[in-house]
Amino acid sequence: MLRIGLTVVALASGSIVAHCLLIDGWARWVFNGHVISRIGRYSYSMYLFHLPIASALLWLFPNLKYQLDPTVLFVFEVASTIFFAALSFRFIERPILSLKKYFTYDGEVRIAIAPHKAPPSRKAASNT
Secondary structure (H helix, E strand, O other): OHHHHHHHHHHHHHHHHHHHHOOOOHHHOOOHOOHHHHHHHHHHHHHHHHHHHHHHHHOHHHHHHHHHOOHHHHHHHHHHHHHHHHHHHHHHHHHHHHHHOOOOOOOOOOOOOOOOOOOOOOOOHOOO
């Protein structure tokens, strides 16, 4: 029963988001905005950095979680994550992405695999 319920929640949530994006309203304005677009560029770095940053903050400042309201701590962690993701995008990802012009891509993925040579059999090795 739980699986069916979660499926219904996922479908309902997706339907609500699709409906909000298809009509001209505030949700479409927000999702087409500059801020969301910029955060989309940083999203992979945010995914990579969010846990190490949260762990580092709590390790460097062990009493921070007791002294600050959890909401303030969350906002501080999100802001720190976005800051480091922006630095990563600017100084690591963007220079690497600029190298794309030196490689061709026609939409097909090719994997080069070296031909495999079977090792000599034991019988052949023992006869010599």
